[in-house]
Amino acid sequence: MNFEAITIRDIAKELHLSVSTVSKALRDSYEISEKTKKLVLEYAQKNNYRPNPMAQSLKRGHSKSIGIVVSSIDNQFFSQVINGMESEAYSQGYNVIITQSHESYNLEVQNVGHLIHRAIDGLLISIATETHDVEHLKKLQAQGLPIVFFDRVSNQIDTHKVIVDNSGGSYQATTHLLDSGFKNIAHITSSVTSSVTHQRLDGYTKALIERGVGINEQYIKYCLHGGLDLNELQQAVDELLALDPRPDAILTASDRITTSTMTLLHKKNIRIPEDIALVGFTNTVLADVLNPSLTSIHQPAFEIGRKATEMLLSIINSKRPVTEFENVILPTELFIRSSSVKEAKA
Amino acid sequence: MNFEAITIRDIAKELHLSVSTVSKALRDSYEISEKTKKLVLEYAQKNNYRPNPMAQSLKRGHSKSIGIVVSSIDNQFFSQVINGMESEAYSQGYNVIITQSHESYNLEVQNVGHLIHRAIDGLLISIATETHDVEHLKKLQAQGLPIVFFDRVSNQIDTHKVIVDNSGGSYQATTHLLDSGFKNIAHITSSVTSSVTHQRLDGYTKALIERGVGINEQYIKYCLHGGLDLNELQQAVDELLALDPRPDAILTASDRITTSTMTLLHKKNIRIPEDIALVGFTNTVLADVLNPSLTSIHQPAFEIGRKATEMLLSIINSKRPVTEFENVILPTELFIRSSSVKEAKA
DNA sequence: AATTTTTACGCAAACGTTATAGTTGTTTTA
DNA sequence: TAAAACAACTATAACGTTTGCGTAAAAATT
Numbered sequence: 001m002n003f004e005a006i007t008i009r010d011i012a013k014e015l016h017l018s019v020s021t022v023s024k025a026l027r028d029s030y031e032i033s034e035k036t037k038k039l040v041l042e043y044a045q046k047n048n049y050r051p052n053p054m055a056q057s058l059k060r061g062h063s064k065s066i067g068i069v070v071s072s073i074d075n076q077f078f079s080q081v082i083n084g085m086e087s088e089a090y091s092q093g094y095n096v097i098i099t100q101s102h103e104s105y106n107l108e109v110q111n112v113g114h115l116i117h118r119a120i121d122g123l124l125i126s127i128a129t130e131t132h133d134v135e136h137l138k139k140l141q142a143q144g145l146p147i148v149f150f151d152r153v154s155n156q157i158d159t160h161k162v163i164v165d166n167s168g169g170s171y172q173a174t175t176h177l178l179d180s181g182f183k184n185i186a187h188i189t190s191s192v193t194s195s196v197t198h199q200r201l202d203g204y205t206k207a208l209i210e211r212g213v214g215i216n217e218q219y220i221k222y223c224l225h226g227g228l229d230l231n232e233l234q235q236a237v238d239e240l241l242a243l244d245p246r247p248d249a250i251l252t253a254s255d256r257i258t259t260s261t262m263t264l265l266h267k268k269n270i271r272i273p274e275d276i277a278l279v280g281f282t283n284t285v286l287a288d289v290l291n292p293s294l295t296s297i298h299q300p301a302f303e304i305g306r307k308a309t310e311m312l313l314s315i316i317n318s319k320r321p322v323t324e325f326e327n328v329i330l331p332t333e334l335f336i337r338s339s340s341v342k343e344a345k346a
Numbered sequence: 347m348n349f350e351a352i353t354i355r356d357i358a359k360e361l362h363l364s365v366s367t368v369s370k371a372l373r374d375s376y377e378i379s380e381k382t383k384k385l386v387l388e389y390a391q392k393n394n395y396r397p398n399p400m401a402q403s404l405k406r407g408h409s410k411s412i413g414i415v416v417s418s419i420d421n422q423f424f425s426q427v428i429n430g431m432e433s434e435a436y437s438q439g440y441n442v443i444i445t446q447s448h449e450s451y452n453l454e455v456q457n458v459g460h461l462i463h464r465a466i467d468g469l470l471i472s473i474a475t476e477t478h479d480v481e482h483l484k485k486l487q488a489q490g491l492p493i494v495f496f497d498r499v500s501n502q503i504d505t506h507k508v509i510v511d512n513s514g515g516s517y518q519a520t521t522h523l524l525d526s527g528f529k530n531i532a533h534i535t536s537s538v539t540s541s542v543t544h545q546r547l548d549g550y551t552k553a554l555i556e557r558g559v560g561i562n563e564q565y566i567k568y569c570l571h572g573g574l575d576l577n578e579l580q581q582a583v584d585e586l587l588a589l590d591p592r593p594d595a596i597l598t599a600s601d602r603i604t605t606s607t608m609t610l611l612h613k614k615n616i617r618i619p620e621d622i623a624l625v626g627f628t629n630t631v632l633a634d635v636l637n638p639s640l641t642s643i644h645q646p647a648f649e650i651g652r653k654a655t656e657m658l659l660s661i662i663n664s665k666r667p668v669t670e671f672e673n674v675i676l677p678t679e680l681f682i683r684s685s686s687v688k689e690a691k692a
Numbered sequence: 693a694a695t696t697t698t699t700a701c702g703c704a705a706a707c708g709t710t711a712t713a714g715t716t717g718t719t720t721t722a
Numbered sequence: 723t724a725a726a727a728c729a730a731c732t733a734t735a736a737c738g739t740t741t742g743c744g745t746a747a748a749a750a751t752t
Contacts, residue, residue, distance in 0.1 A: 005489060007737095007738055007739090008738065008739065008740095009738075009739095017701080017702090018701070018702045018703075019702090019703095019738090019739085019740095020701080020702065020703075020704090020739095020740080020741080021700080021701055021702070023738095023739065023740060023741085024701090024740085024741085027740080029741095031699080031700065031701075032699095032700070032701075033699075033700055033701085036700080036701085048485055048489065050459075050462055051738080051739070052404070052465065052737085052738050052739070053464055053465055054400045054401075054403045054404040054409075054465050054737085054738075054739095055400075055404055055707085055737070055738035055739045055740090056738080056739060056740085057400045057707095058398070058400040058401055058404055058706095058707045058708065058709090058737090058738085058739075059706080059707050059738085059739050059740050059741090060707085060739085060740080061707075063400075065464070072425075073419045073425050073428065073444070074422060074425035074426065074429070076420060079418075079419050079420035079425070080420065082419065083420070083446075086446070095460045095464075097443050097444075097464075098419070098443075098444045100429075100432070114441045116396060116399075118399060118411070118441075118443075118464070119398070119399055119400050139394060143351060143394065259631070259632060259635075262635050263631075263632075263634060263635050266634060266635050284632070285605070285609075286605060286609075286630070286632055286636065288609060288612060289605075289608050289609050289612050289636055289637055290632065290635055290636060290637060291635055291636060291637030291638065291639070292637065293637070353707095353708055353709090354708065354709065354710095355708075355709095363731085363732090364731070364732045364733075365708090365709085365710095365732090365733095366709095366710080366711085366731080366732060366733075366734090367730085367731060367732070369708095369709065369710060369711090370710090370711095370731090373710085376729095377729080377730065377731075378730070378731080379729080379730060379731085382730080382731085397708080397709070398707085398708050398709070400707085400708075400709095401707075401708035401709040401710090401737085402708080402709060402710085403737095404707090404708085404709075404737045404738065404739095405708085405709050405710050405711090405736080405737055406709090406710080406737085407737075
């Protein structure tokens with residue numbers, strides 16, 4: 001079955017006008033008399049005319065829409081980022097197309113392909129944990145596609161980037177744990193290749209070294225799939241628990257890892273924070289009502305999305321090729337709750 | 347700046363062939379010699395040729411993509427539904443375009459417009475709580491756009507629909523509360539106009555009446571914005587708390603309302619379930635680790651999405667207009683956790 | 693009244709692709 | 723050996739819009 005819409009030609013025929021007259025009337029051209037405009041506009045309205053976007057984009061060469069690739073919308077951080085993107089895009093008359101990579105390189109490539117097929121004017125992307133090779137994006141950029149990275153950026157591609165002070169965030173969280181009297185602080189993080197992983201690891205090690213606490217490599221666990229694969233995370237947690245001395249605190253480096261780690265500790269009847277304290281990067285709105293309430297490193301997700309979109313649109317709207325790129329770093333915020341405080345469980 | 351791609355015409359010129367020969371070679375037509383095919387294919391590959399989707403869709407009259415409208419992706423239920431949709435759509439070679447209405451009628455209309463602009467082949471929609479008038483969708487359906495409703499359906503439009511046994515779900519939950527010894531059970535729900543609201547209310551009242559418990563209209567609170575507006579929900583909770591007798595349990599009717607109610611009760615230092623028990627519709631994966639763990643009515647979200655998409659694609663692929671429509675009702679599942687059990691807090 | 697200007701419209705080409713209908717030159721068939 | 727069949731290509735017309743150019747009629751200027 002086919003979705004047949006009314007075309008400019010139908011209007012022209014019905015009103016005994018030429019196609020171009022109708023087109024110009026609809027676009028409010030000065031060449032067309034007010035009377036005719038009114039006639040056409042009213043008829044179009046009544047018959048629910050909508051210009052065919054394919055034809056328009058084909059003609060105009062751009063589509064007024066931008067593509068988004070995130071790992072998973074089922075993640076408060078990313079859904080908040082997307083809200084920021086929508087907000088900025090809509091205000092500038094652009095639409096967004098959202099896709100999920102589910103941390104898979106193949107899906108990422110496929111999604112980007114789909115977006116290009118949809119003739120987007122630009123791309124906002126946080127690369128999948130699985131992705132090491134960004135050649136596919138490089139090619140597109142070389143062909144002239146404006147790209148802005150956010151969250152997980154690639155340093156192999158030169159363009160605007162929006163991230164948070166990942167290092168500062170985990171530095172602050174680690175310092176807080178040390179201040180609260182925890183000594184053996186483990187770190188569960190994402191894929192070793194990710195930019196975010198490096199920065200968060202840096203903050204963690206910096207804090208430990210500053211306080212004269214050595215780095216125990218065994219306390220650092222990588223999850224290639226960023227916590228999407230529960231087995232992987234389970235193994236990481238199990239290995240940490242088997243260590244001697246057993247960690248008395250864990251710093252988790254991504255939204256999914258944080259909440260999943262909490263769930264796993266619950267299942268094992270490990271008390272938080274009495275047995276092990278937990279601090280993590282997460283934007284979940286439920287941090288307050290978790291058991292225990294969860295100390296979280298919060299990212300300005302909406303602003304990340306808004307800013308990234310603003311920068312992308314500035315490239316898209318720029319008259320000449322952009323060669324000077326900006327690297328925006330936004331601050332994180334530490335919310336201290338019960339999961340990291342020794343005294344009493346809230 | 348402009349994203350200039352190589353076209354079929356460029357290839358033709360370079361290879362001293364006609365445009366049609368190149369097109370046919372790329373589509374592997376039997377009319378073209380193997381030698382020429384190889385030549386064209388190799389050149390295309392090397393120069394990273396991608397057919398212009400606008401031109402293709404314009405020509406073919408369909409876009410191989412379907413539009414999705416949900417209230418908010420920042421909601422585990424909907425993101426799980428979307429995963430089901432993606433899964434089914436991808437397997438049939440379709441792409442999805444996701445949009446959010448944020449429960450606003452205006453945004454819903456705007457998004458549907460945008461999707462139509464993008465020339466989708468079909469629409470999957472859960473209507474916003476604010477939406478009373480579905481004329482805009484009726485018009486599109488009349489014009490031939492295949493539509494499938496899921497979750498929040500409209501009975502003013504005849505088409506395939508996928509919902510869960512909302513009545514059964516809240517019946518089961520209410521019965522469970524009664525069995526657990528709660529007597530004054532309140533119900534916080536969404537917009538009074540929504541189909542889901544009615545069905546969930548039905549199950550609630552049915553259970554109460556069956557057990558000889560009267561319906562107290564004051565115990566039923568509607569939130570027009572489905573919990574997106576915190577003030578609205580706060581007022582509902584406050585009013586419930588001021589009642590005499592004060593409810594000793596609350597049944598919440600949507601994901602957002604459930605989690606937000608929990609947060610509000612926490613803020614007021616009301617103990618769950620000692621002061622007030624809480625049972626709600628929610629698909630959050632964090633139900634187990636909330637404080638207290640939350641008794642939830644869980645919907646088969648992935649399957650809802652998958653099934654709805656399957657039905658939509660069957661309309662799209664149908665040779666003749668579809669006039670017989672199906673109403674699929676999937677079962678809910680009650681997970682009993684601590685928030686509704688009197689004895690002890692886990 | 694003859695001219696220039698303005699108004700309001702139509703024609704036709706273009707965007708990139710595909711499908712239909714030719715057009716060659718070669719090979720098979722009766 | 724003329725006719726038919728075939729192989730391998732090209733020309734052309736769409737799909738729905740937009741836009742520069744052309745043009746008739748009306749209005750304004752000499």
